[in-house]
Amino acid sequence: MLLRLRIALPDKPGSLGQVTRALGAAGADITQVLVLDRGAGRAVDDITVFCPDTTSKGDLVSALESVQGVAVEGVWTTREAPGTYPELEILKYIATAGDRALATLIDSMPVLFSADWAAAGTEKEPRTLVYSSWRAPQDVPLPDATPPRPVASTLEGGLHIISAPLPPLALTLLLARSEGPAFHRIEVHRLTRILEIFLTLPSTERSVARQLRK
Numbered sequence: 001m002l003l004r005l006r007i008a009l010p011d012k013p014g015s016l017g018q019v020t021r022a023l024g025a026a027g028a029d030i031t032q033v034l035v036l037d038r039g040a041g042r043a044v045d046d047i048t049v050f051c052p053d054t055t056s057k058g059d060l061v062s063a064l065e066s067v068q069g070v071a072v073e074g075v076w077t078t079r080e081a082p083g084t085y086p087e088l089e090i091l092k093y094i095a096t097a098g099d100r101a102l103a104t105l106i107d108s109m110p111v112l113f114s115a116d117w118a119a120a121g122t123e124k125e126p127r128t129l130v131y132s133s134w135r136a137p138q139d140v141p142l143p144d145a146t147p148p149r150p151v152a153s154t155l156e157g158g159l160h161i162i163s164a165p166l167p168p169l170a171l172t173l174l175l176a177r178s179e180g181p182a183f184h185r186i187e188v189h190r191l192t193r194i195l196e197i198f199l200t201l202p203s204t205e206r207s208v209a210r211q212l213r214k
Contacts (some may be wrong), residue, residue: 003049004114006073006181011043018067026063027055036186076180078114086112095201107133115177123170146172150192152183
């Protein structure tokens with residue numbers, strides 16, 4: 001199975017090597033490392049690992065926390081294939097998706113961000129759900145107000161979300177993760193860039209307008 005680990009560790013030579021050895025001893029194989037933050041002698045990394053189903057998340061946490069100075073911020077399941085450029089593939093499909101451009105975007109977001117589900121609803125009251133991915137709840141918690149730019153937050157109950165405006169479409173997009181840590185600012189920035197490109201595609205506004213009229 002593929003897992004995503006978010007860890008904080010000392011930003012000094014040898015720290016990542018100790019983490020690698022600890023994960024290897026626990027039966028995990030590192031496939032990708034993404035540095036999210038560095039500063040004040042600390043680093044925050046997202047590490048994607050492949051490990052047998054018999055290896056529990058608890059085993060990985062115990063192995064990592066046995067390394068001096070390492071703190072585990074989250075361990076959660078991911079479907080994003082490491083070492084690829086999935087945004088490029090998704091944007092290619094969206095550009096040729098016709099009336100399914102918005103649906104293709106929303107269905108893709110949980111995979112791209114190791115999240116649970118995504119959805120979009122209208123900005124105006126009464127807020128109406130336009131489309132949601134297959135794991136979305138029946139009652140999607142659309143925000144009372146659409147933020148001017150994508151913003152991460154954690155709802156009561158522990159659901160982590162990013163709320164993002166789609167201004168030309170008068171829609172609000174939600175990306176949600178219940179397992180793992182809150183969305184990092186780097187993830188928010190990544191989503192922002194994807195949405196900027198999506199909204200500049202010539203076919204986007206026309207195709208979504210046709211979909212909403214159906």
